[in-house]
Amino acid sequence: xxxxxxxxxxxxxxxxxxxxxxxxxxxxxxxxxxxxxxxxxxxxxxxxxxxxxxxxxxxxxxxxxxxxxxxxxxxxxxxxxxxxxxxxxxxxxxxxxxxxxxxxxxxxxxxxxxxxxxxxxxxxxxxxxxxxxxxxxxxxxxxxxxxxxxxxxxxxxxxxxxxxxxxxxxxxxxxxxxxxxxxxxxxxxxxxxxxxxxxxxxxxxxxxxxxxxxxxxxxxxxxxxxxxxxxxxxxxxxxxxxxxxxxxxxxxxxxxxxxxxxxxxxxxxxxxxxxxxx
Amino acid sequence: xxxxxxxxxxxxxxxxxxxxxxxxxxxxxxxxxxxxxxxxxxxxxxxxxxxxxxxxxxxxxxxxxxxxxxxxxxxxxxxxxxxxxxxxxxxxxxxxxxxxxxxxxxxxxxxxxxxxxxxxxxxxxxxxxxxxxxxxxxxxxxxxxxxxxxxxxxxxxxxxxxxxxxxxxxxxxxxxxxxxxxxxxxxxxxxxxxxxxxxxxxxxxxxxxxxxxxxxxxxxxxxxxxxxxxxxxxxxxxxxxxxxxxxxxxxxxxxxxxxxxxxxxxxxxxxxxxxxxxxxxxxxxxxxxxxxxxxxxxxxxxxxxxxxxxxxxxxxxxxxxxxxxxxxxxxxxxxxxxxxxxxxxxxxxxxxxxxxxxxxxxxxxxxxxxxxxxxxxxxxxxxxxxxxxxxxxxxxxxxxxxxxxxxxx
Numbered sequence: 246x247x248x249x250x251x252x253x254x255x256x257x258x259x260x261x262x263x264x265x266x267x268x269x270x271x272x273x274x275x276x277x278x279x280x281x282x283x284x285x286x287x288x289x290x291x292x293x294x295x296x297x298x299x300x301x302x303x304x305x306x307x308x309x310x311x312x313x314x315x316x317x318x319x320x321x322x323x324x325x326x327x328x329x330x331x332x333x334x335x336x337x338x339x340x341x342x343x344x345x346x347x348x349x350x351x352x353x354x355x356x357x358x359x360x361x362x363x364x365x366x367x368x369x370x371x372x373x374x375x376x377x378x379x380x381x382x383x384x385x386x387x388x389x390x391x392x393x394x395x396x397x398x399x400x401x402x403x404x405x406x407x408x409x410x411x412x413x414x415x416x417x418x419x420x421x422x423x424x425x426x427x428x429x430x431x432x433x434x435x436x437x438x439x440x441x442x443x444x445x446x447x448x449x450x451x452x453x454x455x456x457x458x459x460x461x462x463x464x465x466x467x468x469x470x471x472x473x474x475x476x477x478x479x480x481x482x483x484x485x486x487x488x489x490x491x492x493x494x495x496x497x498x499x500x501x502x503x504x505x506x507x508x509x510x511x512x513x514x515x516x517x518x519x520x521x522x523x
Numbered sequence: 524x525x526x527x528x529x530x531x532x533x534x535x536x537x538x539x540x541x542x543x544x545x546x547x548x549x550x551x552x553x554x555x556x557x558x559x560x561x562x563x564x565x566x567x568x569x570x571x572x573x574x575x576x577x578x579x580x581x582x583x584x585x586x587x588x589x590x591x592x593x594x595x596x597x598x599x600x601x602x603x604x605x606x607x608x609x610x611x612x613x614x615x616x617x618x619x620x621x622x623x624x625x626x627x628x629x630x631x632x633x634x635x636x637x638x639x640x641x642x643x644x645x646x647x648x649x650x651x652x653x654x655x656x657x658x659x660x661x662x663x664x665x666x667x668x669x670x671x672x673x674x675x676x677x678x679x680x681x682x683x684x685x686x687x688x689x690x691x692x693x694x695x696x697x698x699x700x701x702x703x704x705x706x707x708x709x710x711x712x713x714x715x716x717x718x719x720x721x722x723x724x725x726x727x728x729x730x731x732x733x734x735x736x737x738x739x740x741x742x743x744x745x746x747x748x749x750x751x752x753x754x755x756x757x758x759x760x761x762x763x764x765x766x767x768x769x770x771x772x773x774x775x776x777x778x779x780x781x782x783x784x785x786x787x788x789x790x791x792x793x794x795x796x797x798x799x800x801x802x803x804x805x806x807x808x809x810x811x812x813x814x815x816x817x818x819x820x821x822x823x824x825x826x827x828x829x830x831x832x833x834x835x836x837x838x839x840x841x842x843x844x845x846x847x848x849x850x851x852x853x854x855x856x857x858x859x860x861x862x863x864x865x866x867x868x869x870x871x872x873x874x875x876x877x878x879x880x881x882x883x884x885x886x887x888x889x890x891x892x893x894x895x896x897x898x899x900x901x902x903x904x905x906x907x908x909x910x911x912x913x914x915x916x917x918x919x920x921x922x923x924x925x926x927x928x929x930x931x932x
Contacts, residue, residue, distance in 0.1 A: 427599055428638030432652040432703065433627035442654070446642050 260386050271390045278342060278396050285338035294330045298322055305507060309514035316510075320503035329478055329500040336477035337504060339395060339467045343402035344460050351407040351459065352452065355414025356440070365415065372408040380405050380466055384473050395477075398470030406462035413455025417448030453516035460508050468501060478504070525572035526739050527579075527596070527707065532569045532605035534591050534763075537562030540603045553762055565591040567763035569605075573756075575706075576737040580754030582744055588763035589743045593711050596741065597630045598622055609707065627656050631700035635712035637692045639684045645695050646671060646680040652703035663702075670698040673732065690721035697729075701736075710742045714749065726752055747786060751775075751795050759783050771795045791878070793913045798880060799873035801912055802893045802902030809834055809900060812841060812860045816852040819844050819860060832892045832903050833864050840892055840900040842866040870894045873901050877912045884909055 264271070289297065298321040306314025324333050358365040383404050387397035421444050429443045445452075471479030478500050485494025535543045543562040546555075553564045565588045573579045583589040594600040596607055598614055607614040609629060617625060631652065639648050646667040653663035671680055674694040684692055693713060700708055714722045726749060733740065744750050750757045751771040759766045759774065759782075767779035775795055778784035809832045810819045819831055823846050830843045841864050848863035869883040869891045883891050884906040891909075893901040 422636075422638070424634045424636050424638040425640060427594075428632065428634055428699075429651070429655075430599055431597060431626060431630070431632035431709070432655050433623045433625075434655050435623065438655055442651075443640065447640070 260389055264390055274400070275391050275396045278346070278399050281342045281345070282338050282395060282399065285341050286335055289334040289338055290331060294325045297334075298325060301507070305511055308518075309510045313507075313510040313514070317507050320507065324500045324503055327496050327500065329481065329497060332476070332478040332481055332497075333500050333504055335395075336464075336467055336479060336501075339399055339402070339470075339475065339477055340460060340463045340508070343399045343406060343463045343467065344456075346399070347403045347407040347459050347463065348410050348456060350403070351410025351455070352414050355411040355452075355455070356418060356445075358411065358415045359418035359444075360436075368411060368415075372411055375404060376408045380469055381472070384470065388473050393474040395470075395475045397473055398467060398475030401470055401473075402463050402466040405466045406459045409458035409462065410452075410455045413458065414448065414452050417451030417455075418444045420451065421447045449519045450516050453512065453519055457509065457512035457516060460512055461505065464501070464505055464508060526575040526577075526610060527573040527741070528606075528608040529572070529596070530570050530606045530608070532566055532592070532595060532607060533564075533603045534566040534588070534595055534600060535562050535564050535603045544604055564763050566595060566602075569760075569763075569765050571758060571765065571768055573739060573741065575739055578733060578740040578742060578753055578755045580742045580744060580750040580757045581760060582747060582750040582754075582757055583760035584745055586762075587760040589745075589760050590711055591763075592760070593709050593741060593743050596707075596709060597626055597632065599632075627652070627703065629705055630707045630709055631703055631705040633693070633696045633700045633708065633710040633713040635716050637684075637689075637696045637716075639692060639695055639699075641683070641685050644681050644683055645676065645687070645698075648684055648695055649698045649702050651699055656703070666702050667698070670702040671695075673701060674698045675728070688721075689717050690725060693717060693725060697732075701732075706739060708738050708740045710740060712743050712745065715744065715746065722749075729753065747790060751790065759786065772797070772800055776800070793878035793881070794876050796877045796912055797873060798871050798875045798877070798891070798893045798904050799901070801877065801908045802873075802904045803908075804902035808832070808903055810844065810860070811836060812864070813858075814860070815858050816844075816849045816860060819849045820846065820853065823849070828890075830865075830889055832890075832900055833860055834900050838899045840870065840894045840898060843868045843889060843892070868892065871904070872896070877909060880904060880909050881913065 292300075298318065301321060302314050302318040305317040324330055354364075354368060358368045380401070383401035384397070387401040391397035391400055425443060425447065426439065429439050434442070467475065467477065468479035468482060471477065471483040474480075478497050481497035482494055482501070484490065485492075485497060533544060533547075537543070538561055540562055542560055543556050543564060546560070547564060547567060551559075553567075556562055556564055567588070569592060571579075581589045581592060591600055595602045596609075596614065598607075598617070602615055605615065609625065612621065612625060612629075614622070614625065640651065643651075646664060649671055650658075650663040650667035653666055658666075668680055671677060674697050676691060676694050676698065679687065679691065684695055687695065693716075696713070700710075714725045717725060729740075730753065742750075742753055744753075751774075754771065756768060756770055757774055758768045761782050767774060767783050769777070769779075772795065774783060775787050775790060775792060778787055807822055807826070810822060812833050812835055819833075823829065823831055829846045833841045833844050835841055843865045844860050844863060845865060848865070849860070852860065852863050868889050869887060871880060871883065871891050871893055873893055873895060875893075880891055888906065890906065891904045893904060895901050
């Protein structure tokens with residue numbers, strides 16, 4: 246069958262048009278993301294690696310318990326002794342930046358979708374699309390709008406990692422016991438009071454599960470974004486592949502795994518402790 | 524003027540609720556309306572009035588629309604048609620702001636599954652209504668502690684609600700509703716989720732609280748015994764319609780429809796029917812002390828009984844006169860009955876339930892005199908009518924036969 250419809254061409258035209266007309270907007274976004282990332286990078290790399298390792302491990306211990314604390318101490322020391330400390334911290338800064346952006350967009354959209362069924366019906370297929378589109382595809386428009394480097398990597402990561410934040414916020418609020426909501430309304434709560442005094446506190450464990458998902462997806466995407474020059478420890482993996490350097494790829498891979506476990510355990514512990522309170 | 528008025532209230536769920544109303548008025552059945560336009564009739568043309576301080580119970584099986592009706596009163600659910608008036612506020616037309624004020628100041632609600640906030644302590648839950656109103660922290664804590672004490676939960680103020688049993692959680696729910704000092708309490712199957720012993724305890728507690736508070740209470744239940752116990756008046760609902768409104772006795776003695784009759788047939792009547800309902804109050808059934816033995820003997824002979832209640836000239840109850848004593852007095856040519864009045868006799872108040880009368884006549888053959896709070900004789904209940912009442916109405920021709928008496932005391 247001959248090619249009858251050329252969607253690809255349409256998308257190209259649309260993206261070029263967007264780039265031409267919204268150029269200043271993209272420049273602004275780029276500036277903000279770059280600034281955020283620089284702040285995180287500087288904070289993480291300000292003190293010597295030994296100090297940072299102890300600080301991060303203490304944080305893990307405080308939030309997630311002794312086991313995770315000890316694991317972090319060993320794991321992060323391993324990363325540093327393999328010589329990947331700086332790149333790992335760059336990756337962590339990118340994950341943090343994209344998580345903050347993804348959550349500050351995703352959670353409000355989730356709240357909105359939970360209160361408005363039209364928004365919910367619109368957002369759902371968009372989320373499905375965002376999650377199932379192969380992650381690499383986001384890299385192309387990201388490069389077109391933001392050139393090469395860490396910023397387009399973060400943009401692609403935000404798009405890829407936002408859906409769980411939206412979904413689980415929406416779900417968490419909709420799952421709040423109808424009777425509790427009725428009780429709040431029966432005492433004359435305004436919509437705002439209902440949201441902040443009842444719905445959000447009760448939805449917190451579910452929302453935090455979304456935060457965990459967003460951060461984990463973010464980490465996986467930041468690594469892929471190394472393909473467009475995002476750098477960090479993903480860059481080491483990518484060099485390992487292109488140079489067929491198994492040792493390099495494996496070491497960088499271990500650094501990513503350790504970082505992933507570190508982030509996952511901490512964010513899960515946040516969710517679990519909020520569950521215990523309720 | 525009644526405190527709460529409901530006028531021709533409808534709630535229809537579905538795609539085009541307004542279309543269903545003319546169909547209902549033409550007499551189309553609930554099932555046909557659902558088939559033809561996909562609408563569910565939940566509340567169908569309800570009208571009633573509730574006085575201030577009254578406990579008004581809405582009784583119906585599940586699906587009868589009773590919980591929907593309750594939510595129409597404070598507009599947690601929007602009515603399709605009709606009016607609800609609370610005091611002089613038309614709730615159905617109220618703006619969002621008026622509705623907020625109404626919910627904050629006039630009404631409170633108690634829920635079947637409590638509707639508590641699990642992330643807050645008991646006192647934080649109880650002060651929720653005041654918090655919403657913007658009352659400052661110290662004041663609302665004070666009010667919360669007061670209503671927690673009122674419902675008997677002192678000492679649990681700072682517990683988490685999840686640590687409490689069901690009965691205690693519902694006390695928290697009740698305390699939360701009372702903390703804002705509302706005029707109307709809306710109680711949605713408030714005790715239905717509790718086990719029977721706790722439920723009875725909570726019912727008694729509500730009755731005690733209500734005796735003190737005199738709130739207007741709208742109480743929803745599917746349990747007829749609960750309705751009869753708590754309600755000053757009861758409305759029985761079926762398929763969204765009101766089948767009957769009346770006092771417990773009205774409903775038991777005069778069911779308005781076969782549905783109500785079928786419903787009430789298994790009720791333990793002896794707990795509901797009061798002395799007042801079965802007493803004889805004919806003027807010939809008593810004698811004044813100054814009437815003398817002659818009158819007393821004549822009346823006893825005419826009625827074929829052995830004892831008569833005696834009153835003074837103000838109708839205050841003095842005791843019983845027995846036939847043999849009366850004859851003795853007559854022989855001694857006494858003019859009054861004063862010397863021979865038997866004062867050790869059973870008495871009860873007009874509100875005493877028949878079930879409580881039984882022990883009074885168990886080992887005595889004397890009739891029970893019904894004496895009001897003012898000390899005046901209201902009537903007399905015979906052993907025969909008590910036993911007949913307890914064995915059931917089908918054996919009982921006396922229910923509506925006040926005064927025509929053939930029984931021997």
